Amino acid sequence: MNESLAIILTIVVGLAVIGGFIPVLLKARRNSQNYTGPRDANDPASLDGDGSSASSTGTLLEDRPETLAPASETAVEEVQAAPTLEKPLPVEGRLVRLRARLSKSNNALGKGLLALLARETIDEDVWEEVEETLLLADIGTDSTMELVDVLRERVKVLGVRSPEHVQAMLREELIKLVDPTMDRSLNIERHEDRPAVLMVVGVNGVGKTTTVGKLARVLVAEDKDVLLGAADTFRAAAAEQLATWGARVGVPTVRSDVDGADPASVAFEAVKAGIEQEVDVVMIDTAGRLQNKVGLMDELGKVKRVIEKQATVDEVLLVLDATTGQNGLTQAKVFAEVVNITGIVLTKLDGTAKGGIVVAIQKTLGVPVKLIGLGEGADDLAPFDAENFVDALLS
Numbered sequence: 555m556n557e558s559l560a561i562i563l564t565i566v567v568g569l570a571v572i573g574g575f576i577p578v579l580l581k582a583r584r585n586s587q588n589y590t591g592p593r594d595a596n597d598p599a600s601l602d603g604d605g606s607s608a609s610s611t612g613t614l615l616e617d618r619p620e621t622l623a624p625a626s627e628t629a630v631e632e633v634q635a636a637p638t639l640e641k642p643l644p645v646e647g648r649l650v651r652l653r654a655r656l657s658k659s660n661n662a663l664g665k666g667l668l669a670l671l672a673r674e675t676i677d678e679d680v681w682e683e684v685e686e687t688l689l690l691a692d693i694g695t696d697s698t699m700e701l702v703d704v705l706r707e708r709v710k711v712l713g714v715r716s717p718e719h720v721q722a723m724l725r726e727e728l729i730k731l732v733d734p735t736m737d738r739s740l741n742i743e744r745h746e747d748r749p750a751v752l753m754v755v756g757v758n759g760v761g762k763t764t765t766v767g768k769l770a771r772v773l774v775a776e777d778k779d780v781l782l783g784a785a786d787t788f789r790a791a792a793a794e795q796l797a798t799w800g801a802r803v804g805v806p807t808v809r810s811d812v813d814g815a816d817p818a819s820v821a822f823e824a825v826k827a828g829i830e831q832e833v834d835v836v837m838i839d840t841a842g843r844l845q846n847k848v849g850l851m852d853e854l855g856k857v858k859r860v861i862e863k864q865a866t867v868d869e870v871l872l873v874l875d876a877t878t879g880q881n882g883l884t885q886a887k888v889f890a891e892v893v894n895i896t897g898i899v900l901t902k903l904d905g906t907a908k909g910g911i912v913v914a915i916q917k918t919l920g921v922p923v924k925l926i927g928l929g930e931g932a933d934d935l936a937p938f939d940a941e942n943f944v945d946a947l948l949s
Contacts, residue, residue, distance in 0.1 A: 639804045642771035642933055663691040663910060664724065664947035671720045676709060691910030694883075697731055697917055725948055731913045734940035736922035741868040741896065742773065744834040748865045749781070751825055751836050755854060755893060756873035757885055758842030761901045763792055765873050765927065766839045767799025768935040774803045779833040783824025784809035785817040785857060786841040796839050802932070817841060817853070818860040825865050836865075855892050871924065873899045876911055883914055890919055897924035900938070912943070 666687045670680055681702060688698040708723055742750045754769075756762050763786065773780050782800045784793035784807055793809040800807045808824040821838045828836035840857060843850035858867055872895045874882040889895055898915055900923050912923050926943075927935045 640771075640802045640932070642775040642803060663687065664728075664944075667724055668717065668720055668948065671705065671709060671724065672717055681706065688910065692914055693731070693910035694914035694917060697910075697913050701727060701731060721948055725944055728944045728947065729940055732940040732944060733916060733922075736916065736940075738897070738922045738924045738938055740924060742778065742835050745866075747829075749825075749828045749833045749836045750868045751828075751838070751861060751865050752869040752871065753838045753840060753858060753861070753867055753893065754871050754873060754899075755840050755889055755895075756842060760842070760873045760875045760878075761927070762786070762842060762873045763795050763799070763839050764930075765871075765899050765901065765925075765935065766796060766837050767802075768927065768932065769925070770800055770805050770837065771803050771932060772935060773835055774805065778835050780805045780835050780837065781824065781828045781831065781833045782807040783821050783836060783838040785821040785824070786839050787813075787815045787817050787820060788841045792839065792841070818857045821857050822860050822863070825861050829864065851888065851892050854889075858893050869896050870894060871897050871899050872921075873901060874911070874915070876900050876903045882911060883918060886915055886919055886921075890921065895919065895921050897922060899923075899925040899927070899935075901927040903928050912938075 667684060670676075670684050670687070673680060684705065685698055685702055688701060689695070693701070704727055705723070708727075712719060712723065740752070742752060744750055752769075754762050754766050766782065770780050770782060780800075782796055782805055784796045786792035786796075787810055790813070793807070797807040797809060799805075808820065808827050810820050817840065821840075824838060825836050838857070838861070840854060841850075843854060858870070861867055870893050872886055872889050874886060876882070878885075886895065886898070898921055900912060903926055916922060923938045925935055926938045
């Protein structure tokens with residue numbers, strides 16, 4: 555009996571001791587799950603007392619530097635250190651570079667014509683070659699016939715055809731075709747109560763987002779305060795690509811963090827932010843779309859209408875790939891009907907003899923080529939100048 559009682563008492567005492575250690579162990583377990591150091595980028599956000607996240611991400615983001623509470627004096631220095639921004643080349647520097655590259659890579663048209671017209675005897679076979687050279691350069695049928703007729707008459711009157719005379723004649727007639735009288739300035743002057751708004755449109759793969767980024771550099775070099783709107787919500791990397799371009803020169807980007815968001819909504823919010831922040835220019839990048847897709851073209855028209863609820867669209871630039879030739883002209887006609895194109899950006903003129911598309915587009919649409927790009931470099935975009943363009947072809 556005494557032995558049984560002793561065993562029972564031993565068990566009771568053991569259970570009591572174990573029970574006393576359980577709360578201590580539980581407390582230690584809870585403490586081990588708390589963060590004692592700085593959070594990593596992938597750590598979950600801390601929760602407020604009501605269980606909600608202490609910070610949340612809105613649908614629309616703007617890539618501006620955030621003000622962070624410093625943890626130490628060292629942190630203060632890191633936060634206050636200004637990011638290193640690229641300094642875009644001035645307009646004059648870009649024009650010199652582009653002219654040099656054009657004269658090296660895109661002068662087949664000019665040199666071919668010079669060689670043909672400088673021959674001692676110019677018969678019908680030569681004139682056929684002249685026509686073929688012009689057509690291959692995508693100048694267009696009407697413009698080709700017009701130029702050939704003028705050249706025939708002038709060569710007949712000229713008689714002696716020295717290289718200098720032929721070059722002067724060609725330069726004069728080509729400049730007339732390119733039409734230096736067209737207004738090629740960008741409508742980017744801020745209004746009294748709102749920024750200028752610029753839309754960039756075009757088919758897939760012509761370089762719209764890259765063009766917006768390069769144009770942002772041009773405007774920054776001219777001391778413009780710029781804001782970008784990433785309304786290309788269908789291409790996964792488009793918004794990130796645009797934001798990267800902007801960040802390189804200190805330009806913020808308004809974008810959506812929702813895949814497939816309504817592009818008109820993003821454009822609206824970008825213009826709204828531009829008005830609130832009193833910037834000079836808001837540039838809207840739009841999704842690439844084929845000109846024969848009626849639904850997508852209607853959506854592009856909607857983007858423009860939504861923007862116009864709070865600001866005018868001052869400039870609509872159509873980006874065309876020079877290598878597409880007459881296909882580019884077909885695209886231009888459809889886009890012009892939907893969003894009233896005000897200017898053309900002609901890209902990828904490097905390594906091609908398709909520069910004559912400048913003449914065809916302007917003659918058909920009555921819309922000037924305002925910018926040209928000759929390469930992939932960040933500063934390979936410059937204002938189009940008729941005389942410089944022709945001189946580069948003939949150099």
